[in-house]
Amino acid sequence: MTTSARSTAGLDRTVRFGDVSYDFHVRHGHGAWHDMGQRFARLDADRFVVVADTGVPAGLVAETEAHLSALAPVHLLPVQAAETEKNLVALDRIAERALRGGITRRSVVVALGGGLVGNLAGLLAALVFRGVRLVHMPTTLLAMSDSVLSLKQAVNSRCGKNHLGTFHAPALVWNHLDFLKSLPADEIRSALCELVKNVLGIVPERFDETARLLRPDARYTPDALISFIELCLDAKTSVMREDATEKQQALVLEYGHTVGHAAELLSEGRLRHGYAIGLGMLAAARVSGELGLLDRSDEAAHHVLLTRNGAPTTLPDGLDPDALLGIVRLDNKRGYVAARPGSCDLILLEGLGRPHRPGGGMITQVDEDVLRTGIESVLAARPALVRA
Template sequence: MKVEIRLGTVRYPFRLGTDCLGTIVEDLVDLSASRLLIVCDSNTGPLFGAELVERLSPRVPANLLIHRAGEPYKDLQAVGTLAESALRLGADRACVVVAVGGGVIGNIAGLMAALLFRGIRLVHIPTSLIAMSDSVLSLKQAVNASAGKNLIGTFYPPECVLADAAMLRSLPFRETVSGLCEVVKNSLAVRPSMVEMLRASLRRDGNYDNETMYRIISESILAKASVTIDDMHECRAGLVLEYGHTVGHAIEYTAAGEISHGQAIGLGMLVAAEVSRRLGHLDDETVALHRELLARAGAAVTVPAHVDLDEVMHRLRFDNKRGYLSDLAESSAMVLLRGLGEPLWHDGRPLVPVPMKLIGEVIGELARPELPGLGLSRSTGAEKVPDAVGATDG
């Protein structure tokens, strides 16, 4: 499969195959780079990076740069350390940075490529489902700050994406579930036609054949491309891809690596769905569908007890969508739905201000499922909150 990813004026090829490492090597050699900088983490380095360098080295200079795995190490220090290593190895403007890994390494290597010599070529070889189906379909390259996730970065396009679905066989269950949570997000927020396919395909045990995984990735590519084609910076229609991310990022950051990105986004979607229901925009059936699809994917649907909810609420104040809306006060900007694939719009964006008090109540109930509230019918006694966001349909 070869598709052209179109993000505004930017175009780049996405090649997806199975057991195609040989073809990936040929594609990398064809770039005529002065040096290939293969950037991996401590997991993907031994799994894929070392073999890539071994195959490439007889034909083109290639070096393996390894960074410690994990979201807590996705910061400017990582970018600086890798860039200094690359320069010591003789990196120049004709080098190519090759990001081999999931979303974390993709972001670190992407920002490194954007900064070295004010921009050198970048290639993504995604090795996780979340990277293949979501993160490499974007120009966003960002790392975390002490205040929150993805607050330091830029927009930078890759030369190409080279994906081998066989690499997904090495994924632990946690990372498979993480990627599927983002796939569920694409279905609920952007491409409802995926719902029945996911109902039939999702497995709680995380075991998928090549054909099913190929179909899931292909559908996610189509979903994401449909809202970014005219919004390369994802600040208008593309903001719908932030569904679940406002609360999800806060949970992920607070959990300090103990909850995967996709799982945190899944919890964020459950909060967003219930918030929308209480504001009178979303019906009970659609809220229940959120829980159903996430559960079918093997994801948890409650916030773990060890997550500090006060810290989650604090992190909401540093969400990377701050500044898009001017009337936040004691509110936070969230993507909300009024139906499958139908976001609420406010001031020209699919983003609405939601009272922090309401968000806190819903997060609290998600952490204490024995209480009446999230995902249950209105007959449980959950009080409907007056609509205070001034959102519009469309």
């Protein structure tokens, strides 16, 4: 559940997942930095260890450092936000720098960047001294509306995405919309693919509103961005209220991620995360259609929202279906149900807002030839589906 307050300056929430809670704030405009200083002062930290994305504009990093250094010493750890750096080798390198820099049990790790940096910093905070406090300062819309609304912290293995990790709650999430001003439109559109997922999988009653608000040019007012963040917060808390570790009903949040993660990994940086998830949802919807679970109108709804968002509906050239299947076989959802040779585990819908739940669980075992059909449906352009 959440308790909330909206103001002209932003949004304030107390987020609760199971028995874990943390404060979540969104701010923009004048006064945001002063308010941030007051919130961070309450942490009474002896040091702020700031894991900062090298892609964040230097001026914003410097301003963040200046405000934090008024409260306690700041140790800045720049990291490259690349999937090739989201691994245990990079984490060990960051941990060594933090330890040699004087991190203690009273210190606070601050994640300044997008979801990838948030995962690195989150896992660092979870592991150093078996757990120190973590604060997220997300600098991307995807992180603000998705990755910080989770307790999961993970890095990649050589076999796939997010194989190595644990759960660690932040003490605070501070979102400053001014960070989004420097982002390219592509990054905003990519982020909103996760919002599309939440609408299709959890809150279909928000479909018409979302379709009306989405813009292919990705030009949004602060109020619109706050509305998007709040929608994602509402959707995620509705399924995580009693499933904080996302292993039961909250697995619906993995919709589109099985094929999406495989495509993202195989694209080697050519495909943004949200775009990959959008394509993964299209593949999953086609699989549901092949299995007789999803009607053409609901499948078309996927295309409607993604197209309104200006997101791609076909995979980049050169992604081989066999290679995608090879990565899908190693997906991190394996083991929720007993393995069946020649099949892959997917989250599927049987209607908008209605996950398919065979045997009461969230995992559907799909024959690889059916999954291949889903993958091939997003390999090349095909006639658009029309929603009835």
